Every structure is written in C-alpha cells, then in structure tokens.
Amino acid sequence: MLSNSDRVQVLSEALPYMQKFAGRTIVVKYGGAAMKEASLREQVMRDVVFMSIVGLRPVLVHGGGPEINTWLGKLNIEPQFINGLRVTDEATMDVVEMVLVGRVNKQIVNMINMAGGSAVGLCGKDGNLICARTQGREEIGFVGEVSGIDIKLVDTLIKAGHIPVISSVAADDKGQSYNINADTVAGEIAAALGAEKLILLTDIPGILQDYKDPGTLIRSLSIQQARGLIEEGIVAGGMIPKVQCCVRSLAQGVGGAHIIDGRVSHSLLLEIFTNSGVGTMLVASESNVSSCYI
Numbered sequence: 326m327l328s329n330s331d332r333v334q335v336l337s338e339a340l341p342y343m344q345k346f347a348g349r350t351i352v353v354k355y356g357g358a359a360m361k362e363a364s365l366r367e368q369v370m371r372d373v374v375f376m377s378i379v380g381l382r383p384v385l386v387h388g389g390g391p392e393i394n395t396w397l398g399k400l401n402i403e404p405q406f407i408n409g410l411r412v413t414d415e416a417t418m419d420v421v422e423m424v425l426v427g428r429v430n431k432q433i434v435n436m437i438n439m440a441g442g443s444a445v446g447l448c449g450k451d452g453n454l455i456c457a458r459t460q461g462r463e464e465i466g467f468v469g470e471v472s473g474i475d476i477k478l479v480d481t482l483i484k485a486g487h488i489p490v491i492s493s494v495a496a497d498d499k500g501q502s503y504n505i506n507a508d509t510v511a512g513e514i515a516a517a518l519g520a521e522k523l524i525l526l527t528d529i530p531g532i533l534q535d536y537k538d539p540g541t542l543i544r545s546l547s548i549q550q551a552r553g554l555i556e557e558g559i560v561a562g563g564m565i566p567k568v569q570c571c572v573r574s575l576a577q578g579v580g581g582a583h584i585i586d587g588r589v590s591h592s593l594l595l596e597i598f599t600n601s602g603v604g605t606m607l608v609a610s611e612s613n614v615s616s617c618y619i
Contacts, residue, residue, distance in 0.1 A: 339598040346597065347380035349521035349580075350483065354511035355387040355433070357528040359587030366436065369526070372593040373488060374442035381597075382483045385437075385444075385490045386514060388507035389429040396424050413466040413504050421504045422448075425492040433490050444488045449495025450502075452478030455510065457495035457503040469495065469503025471510065474517040483518075512570040516577035523574045524596065525567055526587035531605030532560060532568065545606045548572050571607045582607040 353373065359365045376383045390411070394404050397420055405412040413421060430446040437444035449455030454476070457469035479489045491514065493507040508525060515523040532554065534541035546554070551568050554560040560568050571582035585592045585604030595603040 338600060339594075342598045343379050343381075346521055348382065350382040350384060350515075350518045351376060351522045351524065351597070352384045352386060352511050352515035352518065352520045353593065354508055354523070354525045355385050355587075356390075356507060357526055357587045359526045359592075360387070360389070361391055362588075365587065365590075367440075368591055369587070369593065370433070370436040370440045370442075372591055373437060374440045375594065376597070377442055377486075377488055383488055384479065384483065384514065384518070384520075385433065385488065386507055386511035387425075387429060387433060387490065387492060389425050389492070392429055393421055393424050396420050407465055410465050410468055411504065412464070413468050415467070418467045418502055418504060422494050422502055425494050425504075430490060430492045437488055437490065442488050443486060444490050445482050446490045446492075447478070448492045449505070449510070454478060454491070455495035455505070455513075457497045457501075457505060459497070459503070467501065467503050469497070469505045471495075471505060471513045472497075474513055476514070476517040479514070479518065506566070508567055508570045512574040512579075512582075515574050515579045515582075519578055520574075521580045522583060522597070523571065523579050523581075524583040524585060524593065525571070526592070527567065527584055528586070528588060529564075529584075530586045530603075531584050532564065534559060536561075543605050544602065545608065547608055547610050548575055549610075551607055568607070575607060575609045580608075 355369060359369050373383045373385060397404050400420060402416055426448045434444040434446040447454060455471055456473035458472040460468055460470050482489050493505045493510040494502060495505055496502050512523055530539045530542050532543045534543055551572055555565055567584060574582050583596055583604055583606050585596050589603055592603050
C-alpha cells in the first residue's frame with residue numbers, strides 16, 4: 326500500500342510527461358495476455374481512459390486471435406496457420422469479421438465507456454479508413470496488407486474527444502474483406518495521424534539482448550540499431566515483424582515506438598508517465614536514444 330507521500334511522488338514524476346504529451350496522439354496496439362485476462366483487460370481500459378482525461382489522445386487498435394479460434398471451434402472450423410499467418414478462407418474470413426468487428430470491438434468499446442471514457446468502435450471499412458490489398462499468397466487466402474489510409478474519420482473523432490477503437494478488418498477496392506495483422510494496422514494509423522507514440526502491448530518485456538534472460542532488456546535503440554539486431558539474429562522469430570512495424574512507423578514520422586509487456590500491471594502508464602519506463606523504446610536516430618525519457 327502506497328503512503329500519501331508516495332502517491333504525491335508518483336504524481337509529481339508524472340507531471341512533466343502529462344505536460345509534454347498533452348494534446349498528442351498515442352496509438353496503442355492491444356493484444357496478447359492483456360486481452361485474455363480479466364484483471365489486465367480492466368487495467369488497460371482504465372489506463373486508456375486516464376490518458377484521455379489528462380489530455381492525451383489515445384487510439385486503440387486490436388486483434389483477437391484467441392477469440393477467433395474459440396468461435397471457429399464452435400462452428401467446427403479447424404484453425405490453420407502457415408508461418409504464423411492464419412489461413413483465411415471465405416468461411417474463416419466471415420468468422421474473423423464477425424468476431425473482431427461484431428464482438429471483440431464492441432466489448433472493448435463497452436469497457437472503455439464503463440471506465441468513464443467515450444469510445445467509438447470502427448473497422449477498416451468505416452469511412453474508408455483502411456484500403457486493403459492481397460498479400461498475393463494464394464495459400465493463406467484473405468490475409469491482406471494496408472494499401473492506403475484515410476484518416477479523416479478517426480481525426481474527427483479524436484478532435485471531438487472520443488477514443489477510436491479500431492479492428493483490423495478492411496476491404497479492397499472491389500469490396501473483398503481481408504484480415505490484416507493488427508500490429509501493421511496500428512503502425513500505419515500512427516504514421517497517418519502523425520502520432521507522438523506507437524505502443525505495442527506484447528507478452529514479453531521488450532527487446533532482449535538474450536531472449537532467455539529478462540534482465541537483458543534493451544531500454545532504447547535507434548532504427549539503425551534495431552536493424553542491426555535483426556541482422557545479428559538477436560531479434561528473431563515473431564519479434565521481427567513487430568520491430569519492423571516500429572521501424573516503418575518511425576521512418577514515417579512517429580515520434581517513438583514502444584514494445585512493452587502487457588502482462589505487467591498498468592504497463593501503459595508506467596511506460597508513458599515514469600522516468601524509467603517499463604519496456605523498449607525505439608526512436609528514429611541514435612542522437613535521440615539517450616533522451617528517450619525525460
């Protein structure tokens with residue numbers, strides 16, 4: 326239990342960050358354990374509402390893999406994956422859209438509203454927010470990528486004080502629906518909004534020098550350093566697309582990209598409003614690395 330003086334110290338440490346980021350857009354990709362465990366879900370929603378109340382402009386982008394698998398099972402459709410990508414045939418795409426847009430998205434909107442925020446649920450089809458295109462790999466079906474972003478609707482909602490909640494389903498110019506990786510969608514939306522930060526909630530502490538040792542967390546690095554870690558094999562497997570997503574967003578003008586552990590209680594607030602942060606922050610150039618945190 327914190328003493329009153331401890332509480333004052335916490336608020337005092339957070340004040341410079343509140344002042345620095347007031348009015349700035351923060352795009353959060355929500356997924357992993359933080360989406361599956363009830364206590365963590367509640368904490369993330371409260372953190373997002375807190376950000377909004379103190380003057381930041383949060384945008385939430387989400388996936389929903391476990392929920393999709395649950396509903397595929399109920400409908401006797403066997404989930405299939407190739408190199409980590411969900412094979413999305415027509416029947417699976419229908420379930421993906423039903424679950425992400427009609428169920429998960431509205432659950433998140435409701436939780437934010439119950440916590441005192443004003444959330445509005447969207448998918449990539451709404452307001453032509455995301456134009457999709459095929460990845461060109463027939464064996465994975467309707468798994469797409471982002472070909473364009475029209476940010477006007479999201480920008481209007483943000484300026485009106487709402488919290489946009491975006492699912493990663495979109496359509497191409499012929500109206501065909503696609504399932505797009507939520508990390509990719511978050512990065513592209515952050516770039517289009519000129520966001521101050523992109524934050525990816527994951528199930529690991531951040532980028533580790535030794536993936537077996539959480540004590541080797543790399544707190545900050547540049548685009549060039551991140552690319553070097555991929556070349557050296559230090560960043561490998563499922564971390565590669567996450568780091569590449571961060572690098573792309575930084576190259577398009579996002580101020581900072583963070584990979585943090587969503588299993589840590591209130592990890593969003595710890596990363597944004599404390600001196601030490603809680604994960605890994607990527608910045609555009611090495612000259613900014615030493616000044617990642619105030």
